[in-house]
Amino acid sequence: MVERIEDLNLPNAVIARLIKESLPESASVSKEARAAIARAASVFAIFVTSSSTALAHKQNHKTITAKDILQTLTELDFESFVPSLTEDLEVYRKMVKDKKESKASKKDTSTSENPNASSTAAGEEANE
């Protein structure tokens, strides 16, 4: 649940950096434009999520999968995103697999952290 509306904002610094990287070297961006892009990005995430959820439900799945998202992007006319995302996903899957294997190989080390214990904690972990 979202307690405060600010919880839906994406961090300004990261947004600013992403924008800067996608513009020519010497270009700049107004504060208002940056805020609008940040807002648009949140809305985009919600839009894609709800569309993917609808798609998953239509196929009688409860949980959305990576495939649902990629298909939704195509349907929403963002198919240009799909090739890069597919590549990133491959790298991500390989990373997760490697991590799992290296974990299994040194099983004797402490078992204190269980990646499935809490979904939020698991989300953070994947970021490392």
Next chain:
Amino acid sequence: MGEPKMQPPGVRVPNAETFLPLSRVRTIMKSSMDTGLITNEVLFLMTKCTELFVRHLAGSAYADSFRQQTGETLKYEHLSQLVNKSKNLEFLLQIVPEKIRVHEFQEMLRLNRSAGSDDDDSESGSESDE
């Protein structure tokens, strides 16, 4: 979080690093109605995809307004112009509306009223749902 390297625009190396915080993206996803479980993989993909969207939005707005020029400032108007003409950005029409001047707005109101239609709830704060 490791420091992903800066890349020249256009050259892209696939990677499993994300810039945006996964936890925040999760919160945003959860705010959408009846989202079930969110797997780590899906969360990763959504985060990447949102990053791509930010780049896409900024990059196209700039390219559209300035072509090859450099050193310009990307302003709000450039975004609303892009949103106005792109079919796949239609969902942002209420989020990034074109700005109008107060007297233009008043004129619009006046015309609306004189047109007889009394459904004047269409112009104010309709950004709640969707």
